[in-house]
Amino acid sequence: MTAAPPAPRxxxxxxxxxxxxxxxxxxxxxxxxxGAPLRRLVSAAAVLWAAAxxxxxxxxxxxxxxxxxxxxxxxxxxxxxxQIVAEWGLDRPEAVRYLSYLGRLLHGDLGRSYQLQxxxxxxxxxxxxxxxxxxxxxxxxxxxxxxxxxxxxxxxSAWPRRIVSAAELVAVSVPQxxxxxxxxxxxxxxxxxxxxxxxxxxxxxxxxxLALGLPVAGVLGQVLREGLERALEQPFVVTARSRGxxxxxVVARHALRHALLPAVTLTGWFTGVLLGGAVIxxxxxxxxxxxxxxxxxxSAKDMPVVMAVVILSAAVxxxxxxxxxxxxxxxxxxxxSA
Amino acid sequence: MKVVKGALPVIxxxxxxxxxxxxxxxxADGGSSLTWAVETEPITFNPHQxxxxxxxxxxxxxxxxxxxxxxxxSFVPWLARSWQVSDDGRVYTLELRDDVTFQDGxxxxxxxxxANLDKLREPGYNPTVAAIQLxxxxxxxxxxxTTLRVTxxxxxxxxxxxxxxxxxxxxSPKSLREAGDLKAGGPDVVGTGPFxxxxxxxxxxxxxxxxxxYNWPPxxxxxxxxxxxxxxxxxxLPQAAVRVGALTSGQVQxxxxxxxxxxxxxxxxxxxxxxxxxxxxxxxxxYFNTSHPPFDDKRVRQAFREAVDVDAVLASxxxxxxxxxxxxxxxxxxxxxxxxxxxxxxxxxxxxALLDAAGWTGRDAEGYRVKDGRRLTVRSVASxxxxxxxxxxxxxxxQAQVKQTxxxxxxxxxxxxxxxxKALDDDAYEIFENSRGDSDAGAALNLLLxxxxxxxxxxxxxxxxxxxxxxxxASSDPAERKALYAKVQRKVVTEEAIVFPVYVPSDQxxxxxxxxxxxxxxxxxxxxxxxxxRITA
Numbered sequence: 115m116t117a118a119p120p121a122p123r124x125x126x127x128x129x130x131x132x133x134x135x136x137x138x139x140x141x142x143x144x145x146x147x148x149g150a151p152l153r154r155l156v157s158a159a160a161v162l163w164a165a166a167x168x169x170x171x172x173x174x175x176x177x178x179x180x181x182x183x184x185x186x187x188x189x190x191x192x193x194x195x196x197q198i199v200a201e202w203g204l205d206r207p208e209a210v211r212y213l214s215y216l217g218r219l220l221h222g223d224l225g226r227s228y229q230l231q232x233x234x235x236x237x238x239x240x241x242x243x244x245x246x247x248x249x250x251x252x253x254x255x256x257x258x259x260x261x262x263x264x265x266x267x268x269x270x271s272a273w274p275r276r277i278v279s280a281a282e283l284v285a286v287s288v289p290q291x292x293x294x295x296x297x298x299x300x301x302x303x304x305x306x307x308x309x310x311x312x313x314x315x316x317x318x319x320x321x322x323x324l325a326l327g328l329p330v331a332g333v334l335g336q337v338l339r340e341g342l343e344r345a346l347e348q349p350f351v352v353t354a355r356s357r358g359x360x361x362x363x364v365v366a367r368h369a370l371r372h373a374l375l376p377a378v379t380l381t382g383w384f385t386g387v388l389l390g391g392a393v394i395x396x397x398x399x400x401x402x403x404x405x406x407x408x409x410x411x412x413s414a415k416d417m418p419v420v421m422a423v424v425i426l427s428a429a430v431x432x433x434x435x436x437x438x439x440x441x442x443x444x445x446x447x448x449x450x451s452a
Numbered sequence: 453m454k455v456v457k458g459a460l461p462v463i464x465x466x467x468x469x470x471x472x473x474x475x476x477x478x479x480a481d482g483g484s485s486l487t488w489a490v491e492t493e494p495i496t497f498n499p500h501q502x503x504x505x506x507x508x509x510x511x512x513x514x515x516x517x518x519x520x521x522x523x524x525x526s527f528v529p530w531l532a533r534s535w536q537v538s539d540d541g542r543v544y545t546l547e548l549r550d551d552v553t554f555q556d557g558x559x560x561x562x563x564x565x566x567a568n569l570d571k572l573r574e575p576g577y578n579p580t581v582a583a584i585q586l587x588x589x590x591x592x593x594x595x596x597x598t599t600l601r602v603t604x605x606x607x608x609x610x611x612x613x614x615x616x617x618x619x620x621x622x623x624s625p626k627s628l629r630e631a632g633d634l635k636a637g638g639p640d641v642v643g644t645g646p647f648x649x650x651x652x653x654x655x656x657x658x659x660x661x662x663x664x665x666y667n668w669p670p671x672x673x674x675x676x677x678x679x680x681x682x683x684x685x686x687x688x689l690p691q692a693a694v695r696v697g698a699l700t701s702g703q704v705q706x707x708x709x710x711x712x713x714x715x716x717x718x719x720x721x722x723x724x725x726x727x728x729x730x731x732x733x734x735x736x737x738x739y740f741n742t743s744h745p746p747f748d749d750k751r752v753r754q755a756f757r758e759a760v761d762v763d764a765v766l767a768s769x770x771x772x773x774x775x776x777x778x779x780x781x782x783x784x785x786x787x788x789x790x791x792x793x794x795x796x797x798x799x800x801x802x803x804x805a806l807l808d809a810a811g812w813t814g815r816d817a818e819g820y821r822v823k824d825g826r827r828l829t830v831r832s833v834a835s836x837x838x839x840x841x842x843x844x845x846x847x848x849x850x851q852a853q854v855k856q857t858x859x860x861x862x863x864x865x866x867x868x869x870x871x872x873x874k875a876l877d878d879d880a881y882e883i884f885e886n887s888r889g890d891s892d893a894g895a896a897l898n899l900l901l902x903x904x905x906x907x908x909x910x911x912x913x914x915x916x917x918x919x920x921x922x923x924x925x926a927s928s929d930p931a932e933r934k935a936l937y938a939k940v941q942r943k944v945v946t947e948e949a950i951v952f953p954v955y956v957p958s959d960q961x962x963x964x965x966x967x968x969x970x971x972x973x974x975x976x977x978x979x980x981x982x983x984x985x986r987i988t989a
Contacts, residue, residue, distance in 0.1 A: 176868070176870050177868075177870040177871045177873075177874045182869070182870060182873035182874075182877075191583055191584075191906045193579070193583045194579040194580055194583050194906075197575055197576055197579035197582075198579060200575070200576065201575075201576040201579075229495060230495060230496075230636055231496065231501070231633065231635035231636045232633045232635075232636045233633075236633075237654070240653070240654055241654065241655065244655075244656075295691075295693065295694075298694060298697060299697060302697065302698075302701060302703070303697035303698075303700060303701040304701075306701055306702075309703055310689070310694060310697065310698045310701075310703050311489075311656065311657075311687050311689060311694075311698070311703075396655060397690050397691070398691055398694060399694075400489075400655075400656060400657075400687055400688055400689040400690075400694070401655060401656060402653050402654050402655030402656040403655055406655040407654070407655065413836065413868065413869070414869065415868075415869065415870055
């Protein structure tokens with residue numbers, strides 16, 4: 115780590131992936147003269163290029179060529195094949211197609227969907243909003259629930275803690291699909307509180323956000339409580355108590371900050387959970403969104419759409435890891451000098 | 453989940469505050485509206501590009517074809533008032549209605565129909581239709597605004613079926629010229645139909661409002677004039693349990709695609725109605741690959757069919773809601789040969805005798821039959837996106853049966869489209885699973901059975917069979933076609949056993965009792981559009 119803590123420090127619990135993203139050893143560091151912001155931009159672009167190229171190669175290596183997929187299970191004659199090849203320029207060598215793809219990408223042209231016969235940019239434009247709403251709402255649900263439950267139960271009497279802990283375990287272990295179905299059956303089909311589908315009405319967001327947010331709440335809650343309880347054993351807590359602070363103030367003002375670091379590190383992880391879970395949640399609740407488009411595109415090997423989704427996800431990850439860097443510095447004063 | 457419930461409203465209020473909201477649109481002219489949950493989201497709304505039978509129910513809301521199928525399976529007038537076929541079967545003269553306008557105000561006339569036909573022949577627009585349905589098409593001429601003459605290169609008995617299919621849905625010539633995403637369809641690709649597609653939210657729903665000037669339904673419709681419903685929304689809910697839950701809780705009024713497990717409870721519910729119809733085209737069948745062992749031996753093909761008790765398998769997989777098939781042609785087709793009923797299947801002793809005779813006499817440690825040190829293994833490779841109706845479970849049930857009764861090792865692989873295609877290209881399969889929903893079964897047989905058929909996966913070749921199929925396609929005499937297709941069916945099902953028909957696919961509609969006028973398209977057996985649907989109080 116760039117910011118190795120000096121020895122006489124209270125031991126704080128270590129996050130599972132303690133390396134802040136800028137110091138990942140596996141990635142060659144751009145030259146120092148570039149300056150920090152530019153360096154970060156260059157490595158972000160490199161990550162995007164690597165993601166795009168890996169996805170391109172993976173799709174290329176998957177069995178079946180594009181013509182097969184465009185033919186589908188319908189009629190298949192040499193005449194039909196020749197027309198498809200001509201239409202999509204599939205007779206050019208792979209390297210040429212790859213380079214021309216990258217070239218168009220640089221100009222912001224994501225290409226045309228093989229399956230949907232539309233510009234990929236146009237297809238995705240309508241889908242980003244609903245997915246952003248869903249994942250942000252789910253993240254809000256997950257984080258809020260985790261905080262509420264962790265603060266309420268950390269270091270408290272055994273029974274509420276055990277029940278909450280068990281609930282968190284259930285939320286983490288049960289597949290999102292099942293959580294979604296159970297929520298639907300109880301709150302939509304039986305009680306009729308929330309509609310089953312639609313993205314227009316905020317009410318329709320409640321159940322999908324819960325289905326997607328509960329697993330996040332489960333893991334985050336466990337990590338936060340663990341962190342809180344360890345922090346509460348530290349000497350500084352005794353000092354705080356000796357100043358006459360109440361239990362709630364000790365937890366909220368002092369211990370929570372220490373418990374946050376591992377929890378914030380998990381943000382990267384739960385971005386993945388949310389984007390991946392969106393695929394299932396969107397299909398189950400009949401919501402529009404990137405997940406559904408991505409799933410359709412992958413099963414149809416609709417290369418331009420898959421590529422666009424991969425690049426978009428990589429961009430989200432890069433952005434989040436930059437934001438995390440900043441968050442670490444705000445939460446942990448020791449890192450500010452780095 | 454209990455823990456979460458109490459905190460729910462507070463947390464979500466905050467989470468949702470930032471999210472924009474759209475008020476649901478109320479019917480513009482005070483008429484009734486309907487919400488219908490469908491399983492499959494169409495890949496395209498352009499009728500010329502239509503390829504999904506499960507999405508057929510949307511096409512004729514927005515578009516009208518030139519002809520329609522009547523209840524008795526004959527052709528009836530639609531946008532074409534009448535039609536004449538020349539004696540040599542090569543010239544079709546269509547008299548068109550003169551009172552039809554497209555939804556964008558363009559007049560419907562012979563030039564518009566010609567523009568549609570020419571568009572379909574344009575390279576790169578729809579290669580499949582150009583090569584299959586329009587293979588015989590030569591030229592179209594607008595003789596007068598209401599008269600169109602189509603000349604074929606050779607007689608084609610399936611041309612009228614094409615004129616009644618979604619491909620003959622008439623798109624405004626203005627849309628053909630100007631639409632931004634013509635192949636994808638949508639609000640700017642307009643037709644003459646009873647509803648106007650005005651909103652499509654990918655992944656969620658498509659919304660139609662009534663076309664107030666509509667007055668040209670196909671002959672035999674229950675009413676004339678504009679549709680009863682002011683608007684209709686189709687929601688895309690791919691999960692069957694969610695569709696049924698949405699129906700029983702009153703959030704949608706109609707669902708299609710009802711799973712076998714829910715049919716009984718829906719039928720018992722007095723507030724709901726249930727109906728189903730058998731699809732047209734071909735039955736869901738296993739096609740045996742005759743190009744290499746073991747299915748190059750007719751006895752092994754017969755043995756496989758005898759080893760399966762189809763009735764028992766269908767009862768356990770579909771709870772008795774699936775209709776057993778006896779022929780490759782679905783039994784709703786006028787060409788179905790009923791004499792095939794009961795001609796094969798479910799005779800374990802016969803299966804074993806046939807396999808013994810074919811030399812598969814040894815047994816290995818796992819109980820499978822062996823010949824010359826090779827196990828009796830047959831593989832089916834299905835592409836996951838096209839597996840529907842629990843056909844994966846059905847295959848497992850058949851797998852268990854052929855193992856138990858005859859010692860056949862049936863390997864079922866559900867894979868991605870690319871892998872499936874590779875197996876077909878490499879001839880690395882013994883069984884090909886398929887059903888087709890063509891409204892004219894002959895169109896499906898032309899793809900599946902002839903030597904150079906576009907989906908011939910049996911590699912079976914027989915000049916006489918090809919001759920019958922070609923003759924039946926060229927003929928427009930129903931009696932002659934029926935006689936020829938009867939020969940075809942007997943040949944492939946009874947004599948050569950290259951096909952193992954399993955069940956006739958069907959479509960189901962469950963609806964709230966207040967919804968009247970639902971039904972299925974004649975012949976195709978897929979749910980009908982909502983032109984005749986109304987809601988009673």
